[in-house]
Amino acid sequence: MLELDKFIEWIHSSLLYLIGLDWVVSLIEYVLIGVAFLSLYAVLALILIYVERKICAFFQCRLGPTRVGPWGLFQSIADMVKILLKEIIRIDKTDQLIFKVAPFIVIIGSFCTFGALQFGRGLHGVDFNVGLFYMLAISSLGVVGILLAGWASNNKYTLIGAMRSGAQLVSYELSAGISLLTMVIISGSLNLTDIIEGQANAWYIFQAPLPALIAFVIYLIAGHAETNRGPFDLPEAESELTAGYHTEYSGIQFGFFYLAEYLNMFIIAAIAATVFLGGWQPFHINADWAASFNGIMDCIPTWAWFFGKVFALIFLSLWVRWTFPRLRIDQLLKLEWKILMPISLVNLLLMAVWVLIF
Amino acid sequence: MNVPVEFYLVLSTLLFFIGVYGFIVRKNLIGILMSIELILNAVNINFVVFNRFLFPEKLEGYMYGLFVIIVAAAETAVAIAIIINVYRNMKNIDVDSIKELKN
Amino acid sequence: MEFLTAYLTANNIIFFILAAIILVFGFLSVTTTKILRAATYLFFVLFAIAGLYLLLTYEFIAAVQLSVYAGGIVVLLVFAILLVKNLGEETEKVSCQKKLVSAIAAISGVVISLVTLFGFGFQNNESADELTANVNMETIGHTLMGVEKYQYLLPFEAASVFLLACIIGSVVVATNLKKEDKK
Numbered sequence: 323m324l325e326l327d328k329f330i331e332w333i334h335s336s337l338l339y340l341i342g343l344d345w346v347v348s349l350i351e352y353v354l355i356g357v358a359f360l361s362l363y364a365v366l367a368l369i370l371i372y373v374e375r376k377i378c379a380f381f382q383c384r385l386g387p388t389r390v391g392p393w394g395l396f397q398s399i400a401d402m403v404k405i406l407l408k409e410i411i412r413i414d415k416t417d418q419l420i421f422k423v424a425p426f427i428v429i430i431g432s433f434c435t436f437g438a439l440q441f442g443r444g445l446h447g448v449d450f451n452v453g454l455f456y457m458l459a460i461s462s463l464g465v466v467g468i469l470l471a472g473w474a475s476n477n478k479y480t481l482i483g484a485m486r487s488g489a490q491l492v493s494y495e496l497s498a499g500i501s502l503l504t505m506v507i508i509s510g511s512l513n514l515t516d517i518i519e520g521q522a523n524a525w526y527i528f529q530a531p532l533p534a535l536i537a538f539v540i541y542l543i544a545g546h547a548e549t550n551r552g553p554f555d556l557p558e559a560e561s562e563l564t565a566g567y568h569t570e571y572s573g574i575q576f577g578f579f580y581l582a583e584y585l586n587m588f589i590i591a592a593i594a595a596t597v598f599l600g601g602w603q604p605f606h607i608n609a610d611w612a613a614s615f616n617g618i619m620d621c622i623p624t625w626a627w628f629f630g631k632v633f634a635l636i637f638l639s640l641w642v643r644w645t646f647p648r649l650r651i652d653q654l655l656k657l658e659w660k661i662l663m664p665i666s667l668v669n670l671l672l673m674a675v676w677v678l679i680f
Numbered sequence: 681m682n683v684p685v686e687f688y689l690v691l692s693t694l695l696f697f698i699g700v701y702g703f704i705v706r707k708n709l710i711g712i713l714m715s716i717e718l719i720l721n722a723v724n725i726n727f728v729v730f731n732r733f734l735f736p737e738k739l740e741g742y743m744y745g746l747f748v749i750i751v752a753a754a755e756t757a758v759a760i761a762i763i764i765n766v767y768r769n770m771k772n773i774d775v776d777s778i779k780e781l782k783n
Numbered sequence: 784m785e786f787l788t789a790y791l792t793a794n795n796i797i798f799f800i801l802a803a804i805i806l807v808f809g810f811l812s813v814t815t816t817k818i819l820r821a822a823t824y825l826f827f828v829l830f831a832i833a834g835l836y837l838l839l840t841y842e843f844i845a846a847v848q849l850s851v852y853a854g855g856i857v858v859l860l861v862f863a864i865l866l867v868k869n870l871g872e873e874t875e876k877v878s879c880q881k882k883l884v885s886a887i888a889a890i891s892g893v894v895i896s897l898v899t900l901f902g903f904g905f906q907n908n909e910s911a912d913e914l915t916a917n918v919n920m921e922t923i924g925h926t927l928m929g930v931e932k933y934q935y936l937l938p939f940e941a942a943s944v945f946l947l948a949c950i951i952g953s954v955v956v957a958t959n960l961k962k963e964d965k966k
Contacts, residue, residue: 417820420819423823452842452920455843460849462850466861469865470819473861473865492858512920513919683795683798688835691806693893693896698809699813701813701889705881705885710863710864713860714813714821714860715813717825718809718812718828724832728836729839733905742841750942750946754945755949756856764866764957767867
């Protein structure tokens with residue numbers, strides 16, 4: 323049918339047939355996988371930027387981009403060309419090395435998560451034993467890049483933005499991590515394949531409705547805060563800090579921050595979809611009378627399920643972003659430390675009791 | 681085909697003594713703390729490598745490595761709290777200029 | 784040529800790349816005069832060491848290394864550097880004599896350790912590969928939570944109490960002075 327794993331096997335077997343040497347084939351495949359991930363990363367960013375601009379426009383009763391191509395479809399491609407051609411401005415009296423390295427650290431932090439994500443049946447780079455923990459760990463590296471960028475720009479706005487961002491990311495990581503841990507109790511594994519296989523009959527959010535729903539909401543709030551967007555966009559509050567930690571960046575260096583921000587939104591949504599909504603598993607009803615319904619659901623390819631769920635969650639995130647006003651910094655930290663953290667800790671206990679009883 | 685165990689040990693020896701060099705040369709407290717991190721990491725590589733090559737069926741070195749990481753995290757948190765306090769009091773974090781206790 | 788064919792396996796090449804990153808950036812991080820650059824180089828060293836653990840097929844400890852060291856400790860260090868005024872720009876001068884003395888100390892240490900190391904004569908355990916293939920999260924969890932021999936419940940609990948003590952301690956150390964400032 324429309325599954326891609328057969329296609330990948332076909333590529334592997336035909337390469338083996340054509341070349342014959344094992345290590346040459348693996349080398350070519352590694353390069354191919356890298357190219358595929360890079361182009362997926364870039365294409366997703368283009369799509370996300372277009373989607374964001376259109377949805378934002380509709381929320382504000384505007385039309386959004388309309389000029390370039392039908393419905394403005396080529397607007398983000400034009401923007402990409404513009405950003406690639408722009409001059410990279412060199413700032414005096416800064417540490418040039420840190421200034422140049424910082425965008426790379428930010429983008430590596432978000433790109434490395436792509437290796438462990440599962441986009442469909444058999445569609446993933448590496449299958450780690452500790453896949454979920456790995457993704458949490460590697461996506462927390464971006465903070466270092468943001469702090470360095472803020473300091474190296476030699477500008478008080480960037481420094482304030484970076485400090486705010488650091489405090490925000492470090493504290494919201496806690497409740498995001500704990501709410502994922504809550505789901506690990508029910509899955510019994512950190513391996514993403516096991517987590518997804520465990521949801522074949524019913525997604526985890528339906529398997530333990532109360533604690534899973536609480537964890538889901540907490541994860542969405544904390545994840546939304548980790549992307550520096552929406553009501554939590556203090557690090558780059560336009561009205562107070564010009565543009566936060568990336569004020570002084572231009573050209574493709576700014577593009578790196580921009581890409582990482584959009585792709586972080588995708589990654590948060592993808593982790594939420596994988597852990598709570600079954601990843602690429604189709605929607606199944608676990609009953610005898612629903613066999614034909616399940617059969618129809620199986621006809622939709624798994625990668626379509628995955629991207630469908632992820633884009634639904636991204637739409638939710640955009641909805642929140644363009645609806646709520648910005649929080650103050652003390653409200654932001656109070657929300658995390660006094661509300662989300664205690665609730666998620668109690669929820670962890672609740673989930674353990676739930677798994678013991680049912 | 682494995683990397684020979686000596687390669688790892690040479691690497692960790694070199695890293696350890698790079699850390700020792702930094703520990704002696706550095707004057708400010710944060711620099712010293714960073715050198716300690718290098719030393720701890722070198723030791724940690726040794727623990728994990730010995731576990732991997734000598735007793736892979738037990739997880740002794742592995743657990744030691746984990747606990748070293750935990751202790752390092754706690755140590756850094758406390759050390760940085762102290763450093764910031766020292767800075768508030770003395771407006772300076774050079775080890776040479778902190779001699780209040782001498783008098 | 785024989786040397787090349789014996790040592791140029793994929794594992795060895797990756798090891799050499801990681802080792803080069805670790806040693807070069809480790810050396811830069813103790814010799815650079817700008818403290819924030821030192822923190823950046825330290826970040827690269829810690830990242831490469833996580834890669835080394837992955838090469839040893841210990842995924843969990845690699846992830847712990849990434850999240851605690853690279854994501855936690857380096858962030859703390861950078862925060863401290865940013866909070867301490869002007870430290871990032873400051874270049875510290877070290878006298879040549881001190882450099883020389885510490886270099887002699889370090890190099891003699893390296894020589895002594897390497898002589899001992901190569902005099903020992905390690906033998907590679909050929910069966911190590913199959914045995915480590917099944918270190919998964921369940922094994923680690925049972926090892927951490929058991930009370931028998933080669934199981935580590937007591938250190939685990941001790942570590943949790945220790946961490947709690949550290950949290951309280953650093954909060955006390957950080958807040959105590961504020962009151963004194965106000966007085």
